[in-house]
Amino acid sequence: MVTITDVAKRAGVGLGTVSRVLNGSPRVSEETRSLVEGAIRDLDYHPSPLAQGLKRGRTHVIEVLVPFMTHPSAVERLRGIVPVLNSGGYTLVLRDVETPSQRDDHMRAMTRPHRADGYIIISLTPTPEEVAAFRDTDTKVVLVDAHHDDLSSVILDDVKGGSIATRHLVELGHRDIAFIGDDMNDQFGFASSSDRCKGYEDVLASSGIEVRPHFIRTAPHGRASGRELATQLLKLDRPPTAIFASSDTQALGVIEAAEAEGVRVPSELSVAGFDDIDVAQYVGLTTIQQPLEASGRLAAELLMNSLSGESTSVAHEYLQLDLIVRTTTAPPKARRGDGDA
Amino acid sequence: MVTITDVAKRAGVGLGTVSRVLNGSPRVSEETRSLVEGAIRDLDYHPSPLAQGLKRGRTHVIEVLVPFMTHPSAVERLRGIVPVLNSGGYTLVLRDVETPSQRDDHMRAMTRPHRADGYIIISLTPTPEEVAAFRDTDTKVVLVDAHHDDLSSVILDDVKGGSIATRHLVELGHRDIAFIGDDMNDQFGFASSSDRCKGYEDVLASSGIEVRPHFIRTAPHGRASGRELATQLLKLDRPPTAIFASSDTQALGVIEAAEAEGVRVPSELSVAGFDDIDVAQYVGLTTIQQPLEASGRLAAELLMNSLSGESTSVAHEYLQLDLIVRTTTAPPKARRGDGDA
DNA sequence: TTGAAAGCGTTACCAC
DNA sequence: GTGGTAACGCTTTCAA
Numbered sequence: 001m002v003t004i005t006d007v008a009k010r011a012g013v014g015l016g017t018v019s020r021v022l023n024g025s026p027r028v029s030e031e032t033r034s035l036v037e038g039a040i041r042d043l044d045y046h047p048s049p050l051a052q053g054l055k056r057g058r059t060h061v062i063e064v065l066v067p068f069m070t071h072p073s074a075v076e077r078l079r080g081i082v083p084v085l086n087s088g089g090y091t092l093v094l095r096d097v098e099t100p101s102q103r104d105d106h107m108r109a110m111t112r113p114h115r116a117d118g119y120i121i122i123s124l125t126p127t128p129e130e131v132a133a134f135r136d137t138d139t140k141v142v143l144v145d146a147h148h149d150d151l152s153s154v155i156l157d158d159v160k161g162g163s164i165a166t167r168h169l170v171e172l173g174h175r176d177i178a179f180i181g182d183d184m185n186d187q188f189g190f191a192s193s194s195d196r197c198k199g200y201e202d203v204l205a206s207s208g209i210e211v212r213p214h215f216i217r218t219a220p221h222g223r224a225s226g227r228e229l230a231t232q233l234l235k236l237d238r239p240p241t242a243i244f245a246s247s248d249t250q251a252l253g254v255i256e257a258a259e260a261e262g263v264r265v266p267s268e269l270s271v272a273g274f275d276d277i278d279v280a281q282y283v284g285l286t287t288i289q290q291p292l293e294a295s296g297r298l299a300a301e302l303l304m305n306s307l308s309g310e311s312t313s314v315a316h317e318y319l320q321l322d323l324i325v326r327t328t329t330a331p332p333k334a335r336r337g338d339g340d341a
Numbered sequence: 342m343v344t345i346t347d348v349a350k351r352a353g354v355g356l357g358t359v360s361r362v363l364n365g366s367p368r369v370s371e372e373t374r375s376l377v378e379g380a381i382r383d384l385d386y387h388p389s390p391l392a393q394g395l396k397r398g399r400t401h402v403i404e405v406l407v408p409f410m411t412h413p414s415a416v417e418r419l420r421g422i423v424p425v426l427n428s429g430g431y432t433l434v435l436r437d438v439e440t441p442s443q444r445d446d447h448m449r450a451m452t453r454p455h456r457a458d459g460y461i462i463i464s465l466t467p468t469p470e471e472v473a474a475f476r477d478t479d480t481k482v483v484l485v486d487a488h489h490d491d492l493s494s495v496i497l498d499d500v501k502g503g504s505i506a507t508r509h510l511v512e513l514g515h516r517d518i519a520f521i522g523d524d525m526n527d528q529f530g531f532a533s534s535s536d537r538c539k540g541y542e543d544v545l546a547s548s549g550i551e552v553r554p555h556f557i558r559t560a561p562h563g564r565a566s567g568r569e570l571a572t573q574l575l576k577l578d579r580p581p582t583a584i585f586a587s588s589d590t591q592a593l594g595v596i597e598a599a600e601a602e603g604v605r606v607p608s609e610l611s612v613a614g615f616d617d618i619d620v621a622q623y624v625g626l627t628t629i630q631q632p633l634e635a636s637g638r639l640a641a642e643l644l645m646n647s648l649s650g651e652s653t654s655v656a657h658e659y660l661q662l663d664l665i666v667r668t669t670t671a672p673p674k675a676r677r678g679d680g681d682a
Numbered sequence: 683t684t685g686a687a688a689g690c691g692t693t694a695c696c697a698c
Numbered sequence: 699g700t701g702g703t704a705a706c707g708c709t710t711t712c713a714a
Binding site for chain 2: 690693694
């Protein structure tokens with residue numbers, strides 16, 4: 001292993017001088033500088049990030065905390081984060097969160113010294129105690145898809161998104177509209193699903209449609225749970241004519257359920273999702289598009305600015321939402337049961 | 342920041358003793374140990390990974406080098422890698438490779454000291470010089486979806502996979518079968534695509550079907566390129582009745598092209614892919630399934646074993662391949678042009 | 683402008 | 699068993 005001492009010897013200077021050259025100090029003569037640079041090249045010397053980190057108190061590492069990192073929306077956000085980190089010369093450490101205890105462990109670990117220079121937290125809301133710990137230890141944090149007044153964040157108006165999707169369904173003529181979302185009692189504290197549900201309820205109420213509790217179903221995130229929930233709904237005496245799922249992943253499960261039950265989409269059942277993940281266009285899923293990649297990019301940029309000391313204030317970036325109408329939503333047909341009753 | 346010295350003071354012992362407790366040395370009395378453990382708990386002390394790393398010469402970090410980390414197959418492999426690393430207490434550093442120069446930079450950087458304890462390289466084949474550097478610096482490396490005699494790897498028999506897919510098409514009755522794959526001249530040196538092409542050629546030859554060069558087309562990996570290549574093929578005077586794409590991603594592009602050209606799948610064009618990524622089942626894509634997640638898991642396990650000194654030898658794990666017949670392949674129809682000519 | 687030396691937080695060796 | 703100390707590779711202060 002070639003160290004700074006080796007370089008110093010080779011160049012015939014003190015190791016302090018090599019360090020100065022390395023760090024671009026102006027207090028080095030031109031000749032000395034090129035001498036040292038030559039030695040560095042000859043020896044193919046690269047400073048130890050560990051030693052630098054220990055001395056400087058900074059690691060040049062950014063950690064990304066993300067629940068279920070293989071979920072399509074997480075991947076899209078990462079896609080936005082990575083290039084920004086790269087161009088800033090930062091190393092990306094990925095912390096996948098699959099259980100509540102992992103969530104807690106990682107949140108706690110964030111305030112430990114020598115860990116990372118900054119953190120991007122996706123879809124997870126820190127508790128007040130955790131936020132207090134961030135403040136006390138001056139830990140740089142940016143939230144994505146989660147909100148806290150004291151922390152910078154990149155967010156979207158989930159209530160509004162839920163409204164847009166539901167209004168689309170209402171305008172199509174649907175009145176029996178069900179909602180499928182993430183379990184709101186889960187220990188992760190995902191907030192977006194319940195906010196989307198609120199938007200759903202708002203629109204129903206303002207459209208004079210009764211909000212029926214048995215039309216609102218939640219389960220842990222995932223395609224399988226979406227499918228299961230939809231199957232229950234479809235087996236109801238009076239099933240919904242439209243289902244708004246709070247994520248595309250779950251909407252995909254809904255479509256699976258419809259297929260399995262022999263219910264045609266969209267003629268017998270309209271399905272709307274949320275996110276516009278990659279697959280959505282293949283299945284022609286009507287959905288609320290949120291700029292996932294941009295959200296990652298923005299978050300990374302916010303963090304870079306905070307790290308470079310450019311911006312010290314808390315910022316909240318709101319993302320644009322768009323309704324993408326594809327082929328899984330249509331006006332409802334006259335209900336089979338309606339004539340007979 | 343609380344250091345080992347603080348703990349030592351609090352416990353009223355020397356800092357060497359604290360270190361011994363930390364590292365589970367047997368040469369500590371029971372009483373002293375619990376005294377120290379109490380102090381550690383009281384102070385919520387956690388050793389600095391930087392200082393430990395510097396001293397020990399190990400970082401407890403595993404780097405994963407992956408081209409286009411957001412590609413579905415990369416994500417699936419990562420899904421397998423993550424839990425193994427976690428359970429081993431390792432931190433995951435992700436290096437996304439998007440350009441040849443990034444590839445080279447990261448490969449070179451791997452042999453630098455204090456970087457990571459081990460590396461998982463996905464879909465990238467190191468050059469002989471790079472392998473020599475690994476050997477000289479005793480760098481622990483496991484390859485996934487790439488092969489080198491001197492490096493442990495998790496691989497599949499791409500030639501065989503290409504054969505299986507092509508044979509399926511031949512058995513269906515196709516004789517005009519085209520191949521679409523990754524650019525073999527690209528600077529990444531992806532080998533799998535060309536191996537799959539070899540399997541394709543083998544089967545054609547042994548089936549008495551002429552291998553026509555203009556039926557073999559390659560371009561940089563991606564859906565868009567698959568689409569473009571397929572469009573060219575479809576516009577030929579005598580277009581193929583089946584296309585074997587060396588990846589599902591490209592096969593998806595082929596299907597897009599067929600749609601755009603008004604060519605029906607599978608009645609007018611059969612399409613087979615490779616990988617069985619998540620989307621494949623949605624579009625009913627016939628494909629060669631490879632256990633992507635398992636490949637990540639195996640690679641991580643191989644690396645863990647190598648790191649723990651359990652296994653010092655080079656190992657090559659072969660993955661199982663399965664043909665998944667869905668709805669994008671069917672016997673060819675009598676060719677429109679055949680009667681007229 | 684440069685060299686020497688202290689110190690970052692830890693481990694491991696050497697005395698006791 | 700335990701405490702002190704050197705050393706890991708680097709940055710930065712202090713003299714010169």
